[in-house]
Amino acid sequence: MEIITLDQIKQVLPYIDILPQxxxxxxxxxxxxxxxxPVGEMILDKGEVHIKYGFVKGEEYYxxxxxxxxxxxxxxGLPSGNGLMLxxxxxxxxxxxxxxxxxxxxxxxxxxxxxxxAKYLAPSKVHKIGIAGTGTQGRLQLLYLKEVVNCRExxxxxxxxxxxxxxxxxxxxxxxxVETTLDSSEILxxxxxxxxxxxxxxPVLSRKDLKQGIHITAVGSDTPEKQEVDSLxxxxxxxxxxxxxxxxxxxxxxxxxxxxxxxxxxxxxELGNVIAGPARGRTSDQQITIADLTGVAVQDISIAxxxxxxxxE
Amino acid sequence: MEIITLDQIKQVLPYIDILPQxxxxxxxxxxxxxxxxPVGEMILDKGEVHIKYGFVKGEEYYxxxxxxxxxxxxxxGLPSGNGLMLxxxxxxxxxxxxxxxxxxxxxxxxxxxxxxxAKYLAPSKVHKIGIAGTGTQGRLQLLYLKEVVNCRExxxxxxxxxxxxxxxxxxxxxxxxVETTLDSSEILxxxxxxxxxxxxxxPVLSRKDLKQGIHITAVGSDTPEKQEVDSLxxxxxxxxxxxxxxxxxxxxxxxxxxxxxxxxxxxxxELGNVIAGPARGRTSDQQITIADLTGVAVQDISIAxxxxxxxxE
Numbered sequence: 178m179e180i181i182t183l184d185q186i187k188q189v190l191p192y193i194d195i196l197p198q199x200x201x202x203x204x205x206x207x208x209x210x211x212x213x214x215p216v217g218e219m220i221l222d223k224g225e226v227h228i229k230y231g232f233v234k235g236e237e238y239y240x241x242x243x244x245x246x247x248x249x250x251x252x253x254g255l256p257s258g259n260g261l262m263l264x265x266x267x268x269x270x271x272x273x274x275x276x277x278x279x280x281x282x283x284x285x286x287x288x289x290x291x292x293x294x295a296k297y298l299a300p301s302k303v304h305k306i307g308i309a310g311t312g313t314q315g316r317l318q319l320l321y322l323k324e325v326v327n328c329r330e331x332x333x334x335x336x337x338x339x340x341x342x343x344x345x346x347x348x349x350x351x352x353x354x355v356e357t358t359l360d361s362s363e364i365l366x367x368x369x370x371x372x373x374x375x376x377x378x379x380p381v382l383s384r385k386d387l388k389q390g391i392h393i394t395a396v397g398s399d400t401p402e403k404q405e406v407d408s409l410x411x412x413x414x415x416x417x418x419x420x421x422x423x424x425x426x427x428x429x430x431x432x433x434x435x436x437x438x439x440x441x442x443x444x445x446x447e448l449g450n451v452i453a454g455p456a457r458g459r460t461s462d463q464q465i466t467i468a469d470l471t472g473v474a475v476q477d478i479s480i481a482x483x484x485x486x487x488x489x490e
Numbered sequence: 491m492e493i494i495t496l497d498q499i500k501q502v503l504p505y506i507d508i509l510p511q512x513x514x515x516x517x518x519x520x521x522x523x524x525x526x527x528p529v530g531e532m533i534l535d536k537g538e539v540h541i542k543y544g545f546v547k548g549e550e551y552y553x554x555x556x557x558x559x560x561x562x563x564x565x566x567g568l569p570s571g572n573g574l575m576l577x578x579x580x581x582x583x584x585x586x587x588x589x590x591x592x593x594x595x596x597x598x599x600x601x602x603x604x605x606x607x608a609k610y611l612a613p614s615k616v617h618k619i620g621i622a623g624t625g626t627q628g629r630l631q632l633l634y635l636k637e638v639v640n641c642r643e644x645x646x647x648x649x650x651x652x653x654x655x656x657x658x659x660x661x662x663x664x665x666x667x668v669e670t671t672l673d674s675s676e677i678l679x680x681x682x683x684x685x686x687x688x689x690x691x692x693p694v695l696s697r698k699d700l701k702q703g704i705h706i707t708a709v710g711s712d713t714p715e716k717q718e719v720d721s722l723x724x725x726x727x728x729x730x731x732x733x734x735x736x737x738x739x740x741x742x743x744x745x746x747x748x749x750x751x752x753x754x755x756x757x758x759x760e761l762g763n764v765i766a767g768p769a770r771g772r773t774s775d776q777q778i779t780i781a782d783l784t785g786v787a788v789q790d791i792s793i794a795x796x797x798x799x800x801x802x803e
Contacts, residue, residue, distance in 0.1 A: 178590070180493070212532065212533075212534075214530060214531060214532055215530075217527060217528075217530045217541060217543065218527060219525065219527055219543060219544065219545070219552065220525075221525075221545065221552065221580055222580070222581075223580070223581050223582070223583075224582075224583050226543075226552070226554075226578075226583065228530060228541060228543065228554065230530065230532060230539075230541065231532070232532070232534065239532065239534065239539070241539075241541065241556060243554060243576070245578070245583035246583075247581075247582050247583040250582055250583070253582065255582055255584070259582075259583045259584060259585065260583075261576075261585060263556070263574075265539075265558070267534055267535070267536070268535075268536050268560075269536070269537075269560050269563055269566065269568055269572075270536075270537050270539065270558035270559070270560040270563070270572045270573075271568070271572060272572065272573075272574060272590075275588065277491070277585075
């Protein structure tokens, strides 16, 4: 049994071509080759814990991932996210690897999923990328979008100017030109590729600001309570993609829109099917597309297995 | 963050008075002070994995426990049970302790729960203890019963004579007098305290052999599929105790009896209420009592916290 520290993970990750591996995971998932039981969830006074787990049938390992968000942690000088991943042998249940990623791999695989969604759904020419949220995920999404989108013009929205300023400063070092706004409607007005990455429980994007030819990836909502996107945007989108249709029926933006009665399960496409077929992604630059990413265990399986292999090469 | 190995666990455990701590856990649970989400379950080709987790409100830690059973492992020279426990801070989600117990603490807390059930439900004079199953749990149940029952006369049932002989040899070294049988009906005929600890999917105890004044603790069934006890025994028992009424509605012997239409939820008592009141345990030596122990996360919380504290004292 090995223990892989966060430092080791950060050392090997740049040498792993992770996007195609997570794409492959989504493909396998949509083909029904991945067993993913319902997400385990625990709500505490100060935070929440998610347990995601599963396995690709016939492969070597199963993975159990624990990730937590304690949103008051930054006031204590601690990161809000935390967690670890565990890799076990499918044939014997033996524990093979403890990846002490402290939530880092969850952040990465979420950002990679955002890049995958953009790869298949963004309009052919992105003139400005809008980011809602100035946290870790708002940064990582941009870094991984670099791999699939040429645009380096950014508009970032947040609730606090000091956090917007810090975001601008950090992301300009990464080669982006960043404007900031305290008015979330500007994102839809100005951008044609938008990523929302907040823990909001009320929509930050409104239907009235929606324009043709935009793609939105919503990554912040992963519970039945959270919502970043006006359900009417899902109603009026040409294509609505779920990372997992099953999971999006009980959590995230799609859940909210279905609960509101403005979206039907039959209208949904699943990301793995968009990647591999038979479903099709964007077919014209006029379409409005949205991807709801609630985070599927198959992403954790893919990234944990890849890191384990890289450390042992 | 600390890592506690199985060796360390085995070193400190004899110095922990674990029975009252798990009793306290059950009491808190039945008072509604423990949050225990539904058990996570994953079924693989060669085995099954259970994730049990939760926290006592207002205490310091939450616990996530992973335990697996791969029943073909002994043929590979590996133990069938495996797993680990994880202790996190309730206030921040920080990982405090990884207990690499390999399933051992699950075995122990299960055996302790059996002793607790016997303490409150066994007839006042036990003349012979019947054990169904010759595995790890069949042994541990006996070792922990020692703390609450004076009887040292044992009848053990199993399907293979060589395993019965090994059980007899091992348990006689622990101060018991052990008889063996290949006929499971003998257990109900001869004993007035019975523990079933098999992974059977068909009953090993039959209603026709049931006599007055017996207590049965069923610990083997922890899924909707497994069953060791004829549902008619639950129908005809004077007292049916669940370790968790909520959990026993979806797994274990009680689930089977309710599904068969011979038992109602309203007839159930919960172990924590039997320990603390308001529910009452056995009130006469003529009663037939049965406890269905499916294993509740509060036991894992109690034992993981106790071991963590003992290691750090």
